[in-house]
Amino acid sequence: MGGARSSEQFVQSPNSTFFTEEELNKLKSEYKTGGLEKITPLLQKKVKELDSTEVNIAVTGESGAGKSTFINAMRELQDGDEGAAKTGTTETTMEPTGFPHPTLPNVCFWDLPGIGTKQFPANKYLREMKFKTYDFFIIISYCRFTENDLKLAKEIKRLGKNFYFVRSKIDGDLDSMKKQRKEFNEEEELEKIRNDCVSKLLEAGIPSPNVFLISSFDLNLYDFNLLNEALEDNLPDIKKSVFILALPNLNEEIVEKKRKELRKRVWMLATLSGVVGAVPVPGISLACDIAILVGGIIHFRKCLGLDDASIQRLANKAEKPVGVLKAVVKTPLVGEVTPDLITRGAWGVAVVTISALEIALDIIPVIGSIFGAGSSFLMTYKILSGALDELTENAQRVVKAAFGTDDHPSDTIPPTDHPS
Template identity: 50%
Template sequence: MGGSNSREEIGPLSNPMFFSPQELKDLECAFELGAIEEINSLIQEKVNNLKSTELHIAVTGEAGVGKSTFINAFRGLRSSDEGAAKSGNTERTMKPTQYKHPNFDEVSFWDLPGIGTTKIPFEQYFSKMKFELYNFFIIISSGRFTKNDASIAQNIKSLRKNFYFVRSKIDNDLRAHQLSHAQANNDAELTKIRDYCTDGLRKAGISEPKVFLISSFQVNDFDFPELKETLANNLDDIRKDIFLRTLPSTTSKFVEQKRDQLKNRTWILAAHAVSLGAVPIPGMDIVCDLGMLVTAIEEFREFFGLDDASLQRLANVTGKPVEVLKSEVKTSLAGEINKDLVKSMLLRSRYVDTADNMPFLKKIPIIGPRYQLGKSQKITENLLNDILSEFAKNAQRVVDTAFDTD
């Protein structure tokens, strides 16, 4: 269901993401009537869903294929960092092992034992792994995909869940190819590896396999960016939101994706802040819960990886001094964010003087709750969108510096 592109509207249709058609209709009616309590209830339910939804990603494959390194790369960690998955060439995992994202507890990667080991017989594997608990699966190999890998995929398919084939350690393959060939052709070698993997999967019973070639040490190269984008695009709105939150900002495209995804949230956040427990802002004809805005802005900053912990992890992975990365964060919102700061931003907002001239407000026949609610929501939403753009620009500078791109 599409919404209007005009930013002159105030109402649910300016942000259809996260809401069903019936929820949008209910919200629109509530806004038309100025029914603040009903708006509160509808939006609070959606906010609770955003906060309570979890994402569980299962990673499986035989011993030594790079499952742990892959899990760490996805979370922006080195193997020596606190909370990192332990890596090695032997099968360490005898039961599903959970690794939560360092910033976002609602997202977990699960390292599953390899199928067909003597510890877990094939006939017991699927019941012991409880595949129904996971949202989607990553099946990793560092060589040819086997019949066991195909059996996992077929079992997942029967559950109507998504799975993705990942061929790891591509950097090692290309390095070996270059050492053994005087005139190495990397593109031809990558095609050969991809064909080798897809052919093996077809022979094992997977009709149209797609294989992502990656190196967990070169997260911006080969198919790693495409894999991340594919995973995100195959999730529903809420899970896509929390998945993108966990991805380190490593490319311009991911920064843009994060910005666009967060724009889907600003209407909800603004409406929530001006309708639930809101109080008048001195010097302005609007109401707003400043505490909610403080929390929202802090979450935005963390979403883009501009908080101290995220910048330190990025510095660890890229080898760039953390102070160099921090120097690229040129915003007043880099330090403490409190109610006084947010209030001053609202008072300075370029939308304050023009809010009364908006077409929507002209249609309101009386000055009252509907007027104040609409005006407050619009000013707050526009401020959040401005902050979002500011964070995105800063994140882009950090990415350019961290990965020497321009």
């Protein structure tokens, strides 16, 4: 078949970041010596790793700093929602409490008790919080970073973990300043607050501190995007991907990031489909292809926030009727995903018209000569790619309807290869 390649012609690309160079080399050598039987378990193991990788985020600071409110905001929940962290002006957390992401439970935010309270004096706190459990720490303060915050930061650094200073409730500070001053420049005031925090942290011996100013009631404002970028940059590839997929859909940029991460999965799912497709057992190829397609589309939909529960949470956050958000969704892929939906109509036409030339080989990290009869690989790759683009375009429209952003999804999302 067209598109067959020798086992020497493996390609590594940005889409292969889930694999280390060592793992890619192993895929090459295993296929060279043992063919499909050898590489199939390696690919299955990697897909399973993607689905099971955990990200544990510790949110700490003194009582009343806004830890629980921040955790709820990151999970698109509001105070009083089912599963929301309990908020209050007094210490409400008596022990480390995990709050899984509502749709991606492998991502868990941990609300740690406030340091320096009677229940948790600083020396006891450092012993009992099991710091090694967490991937990174967010230290939240609503006014100034205290001596206890600095002790925390130094202990976290000693353990080799990353930490980030977040100055919360910044919207309240700015509102107060506006009322007290005749002349007010928001950008200048934000810079003053940031510089003041940084200078005090430097004086206390924290090298090169970064301080992020946020409002948990409006994460689209201030430094929230900068905070996310810092968190992403310091996570290993798989954890970084999992973290990005769990971000709240606050703007179209975040949705686009999710599309790029999900694109990296497409070729792996297509590869598994192609491996099965090369097995000469009547009927097994179609059955497995459909299962992979259905599972992939449902996963994409969930990560992009197009399930009913996610749209409802976004509507609550944006204070918009849920019907307004659902009205802009123009794809049958948000309903029940069945084999019939995938194979009928335009989807069926897409399947029979696929050729190897439709996929640029430089974006497929590992295919070798595996798919000499590669119809299963090409079919699955084509359909999942199209479904991902269609779902992303709809997720962009939902975000725009929720927050009234000015960007146009059509400017950033490639057109789908089939009608909605």
